[in-house]
Amino acid sequence: MCGLAGIVSFSNVNQGLYDALTVLQHRGQDAAGILTSEDGVVHLEKGNGLVRDVFQPKDMHALAGRIGIGHVRYPTAGSSSSDLAQPFYVNSPYGISLAHNGNLTNTDKLSQELFEDDLRHVNTSSDSEILLNIFAHELQQIGKHKPTQSDFFKAVEGVQRRCKGGFAVVCLIVGHGLIAFRDPNGIRPLVYGKRESEQGTEYMVASESVALDTQGFEVIDDVVPGHAVFFDLHGNMHTKSCSEKKLHTPCIFEHVYFSRPDSIMDGISVYKSRLRMGEKLAAQIEEEWPDHDIDVVMPIPDTARTAAIPLAHHLNVKFREGLIKNRYIGRTFIMPGQTERKKSVQQKLNAIRLEFDGKNVLLVDDSIVRGTTCKQIVQMARDAGAKNVYFASAAPAVRYPNVYGIDMPAANELIAHDRTTEEVRELIGADRLIYLNIDKLIECAQEGNPEITKFECSVFTGEYVTGDVDTAYLDRIEADRNDLQKQKNEAK
DSSP states (O other): OOOOEEEEEESOOOHHHHHHHTTGGGGGOOOOOOOETTEEEEEEEEEEEEEHOOOOHHHHHHHHSSSSEEEEEEESSOOOOGGGOOOOEOOOOOOEEEEEEEEEHHHHHHHHHHHSSSOOOSSSSOOOHHHHHHHHHHHHHHHHHHHHHHHHHHHHHHHHHOOOOEEEEEEEEEETEEEEETTTOOOOOOOOEEEEOSSSSHHHHESSSSHHHTOEEEEEEEEOTEEEEEEEETTTTEEEEOOOOOOOOTTHHHIIIITTTEETTTTTHHHHHHHHHHHHHHHHHHHHOTOOOOOOOOTTTTTHHHHHHHHHHTTOOOOOOOOOOOOTSSSGGSOOOOHHHHHHHHHHHHEEEEHHTTOEEEEEOOOSSSSSSHHHHHHHHHHHHHHEEEEEEEOOOSSSSOOOOOOOOOGGSSSSOOOOOOHHHHHHHHHHEOOOOOHHHHHHHTTTTTTTOOOOHHHHOOOOOSSOOOOOOHHHHHHHHHHHHHHHHOOO
């Protein structure tokens, strides 16, 4: 999962992009980058690390210009090499830079087409560079010295026609403006807004609405799936549909884990979705375990807290913060290797023994992926004196890899893959394990926007909405995504 931001303003955008990327840091901690343009000159700074580490004061001064795009990355394909930090840039035609969140599912085919037919060279293993070159080729085919927004939309139509998978994209076209677009299924999120200044209307686009909120932009709308939005340098906005209409199926895992609770996506409040997850999980516990003996509910910080509070309320049991988080440790799910994840869990959380001692504790997490963290936390609770340790997941069992931009591990690294709930319970060492039902999870998001009739739920169901994912493809990504292969990539 990655984070995007783009701003078209009447003053320098460097600080605004920096602040936006800081707000979106939870979407990627591997690398960060900002590209700006001033009087036809491009300024680019990017590298591995957190936003605060990549950009030093001298870098910020160099990033001059009133139009720019930014990106925070965690690895979805390839290694975490700094060569894969975004934005990417090509100088022909016009000078184009691109930042991308998502994952293409027909990368191999596109790579071959770019080399053999489009005569373009791709320098990295990133599908984002492929996207950039596809867009650049489609725009170059138009062959105009002075292109219009119609030409940019036509290039996006070419991208939509050729590229498959999940993608949210923001492109800076030097001397012309900024264009943002989204895959026809709307799997990955993208929102845009405006801000009035003395010189005119300024625009911003980002992965989450919270980035706009913090910069004083008023949200206009989400980028409609399959549509593109173009912002020129004079404060004008243009929109157009660039693909055949498909069923809008946004990724439900954004609501489970990735997005900040203060964001609104496709008209759905992430915070409200997570509150409903707690309510429905409580109802499920009462239905399946009416004689429960839970003394206290404790969230595993931070994303599970929103669901744990209404869960405790509806069960009429105490809510306590029994696990204290060291906030200077990154999100373990995003960390590239299993060894790093294990070490990080031990450094990240500490138990308050008084809240565990002699009690039947229900630990609540947003989801269970590999199970490494859960197992260690269950043992931590026992070491702190808990009488019984129960575990609840505010999402169904994660059984399948994600192919649309979330670096879910190989299927055989998912603890619930080909295992029953009882088998997972035994592996994590809990006395009882409860998963939220898939239908209830969908209801939690759908109640926020009934117009969305289906969500991308492949990690839970194994059903891939783009219809082009088969066993052979999953076998290939499994070979690329297992932790051993990642370690080899990092060693190169």
